[in-house]
Amino acid sequence: MASFKHSISLSSSTDRDGLIGRASGEVHVIVGPMFAGKTTALLRRIKSEGNNGRNVAIIKSSKDTRYAINSIVTHDGAKFPCWALPDLSSFRKKYGDEAYEKLDVIGIDEAQFFEDLYDFCCKAADHDGKTVVVAGLDGDYLRRSFGSVLDIIPLADTVTKLTARCELCGKRAFFTLRKTEETKTELIGGADVYMPVCRQHHVNGQVVMEAARSVLESHKLKSDSFLEAAAPVV
Ligand SMILES: Nc1ncnc2c1ncn2[C@@H]1O[C@H](COP(=O)(O)OP(=O)(O)O)[C@@H](O)[C@H]1O
Ligand SMILES: Cc1cn([C@H]2C[C@H](O)[C@@H](COP(=O)(O)O)O2)c(=O)[nH]c1=O
Numbered sequence: 001m002a003s004f005k006h007s008i009s010l011s012s013s014t015d016r017d018g019l020i021g022r023a024s025g026e027v028h029v030i031v032g033p034m035f036a037g038k039t040t041a042l043l044r045r046i047k048s049e050g051n052n053g054r055n056v057a058i059i060k061s062s063k064d065t066r067y068a069i070n071s072i073v074t075h076d077g078a079k080f081p082c083w084a085l086p087d088l089s090s091f092r093k094k095y096g097d098e099a100y101e102k103l104d105v106i107g108i109d110e111a112q113f114f115e116d117l118y119d120f121c122c123k124a125a126d127h128d129g130k131t132v133v134v135a136g137l138d139g140d141y142l143r144r145s146f147g148s149v150l151d152i153i154p155l156a157d158t159v160t161k162l163t164a165r166c167e168l169c170g171k172r173a174f175f176t177l178r179k180t181e182e183t184k185t186e187l188i189g190g191a192d193v194y195m196p197v198c199r200q201h202h203v204n205g206q207v208v209m210e211a212a213r214s215v216l217e218s219h220k221l222k223s224d225s226f227l228e229a230a231a232p233v234v
Contacts (some may be wrong), residue, residue, distance in 0.1 A: 025125030111136030
């Protein structure tokens, strides 16, 4: 009888815990609405890792130009230097291979704007042994899943959902309400455009905003058809 042989050797590249390569990385995810303190929590974690002698770096999306270009800034003004990048895959090259090797902890802010979030977290934690701390919006202003943030939950060691205070009643706020008529998903802004709200005020606020948007839309249609009708005269 032919003897059975494993086609894949499990011992050759494993360490004594049975792990291949450097799989001691971690992924920690911080989500919640705007103004919940996600950037504050990320900053606190990164500073404490740095104070414990670990090499740290923070990346944010270059789409976020609100308060500063090369710093992450909380809504109450705390600041920390960071790499502002259009995607995460460019980080290693920009940071330098040698410096990347020495890096222990990578913070990612505004994670909802990075399309390659899943692949980056997998590679950094599973293969490169990094601790990755990710902060971002779980939902957009319509409470739809935002970017790839929810896709990395299965990769995570811990997931923390923070809450803000509802700007209308002071209860815990789980959601973000957009105060303008703009409907595109990505719209950079702060308290001028968004406010944190509880469930009741998100539902009520959405009804009011939808009504305002449709009034504006019908005004626009009327003025467009007026301009079209007037065009031959002009
Ligand atoms: N409606 C608001 N407008 C401006 N700042 C706010 C508002 N609500 C809370 N803040 C401040 O923002 C801080 C949180 O900022 P930050 O960590 O940048 O939040 P996030 O990253 O979740 O948007 C709070 O501790 C509070 O001081
Ligand atoms: C809800 C919502 C938010 N955004 C933008 C607005 C801000 O620029 C960031 C979130 O910043 P924060 O650090 O969490 O305060 O995201 C968006 O583009 N679309 C949305 O629906």
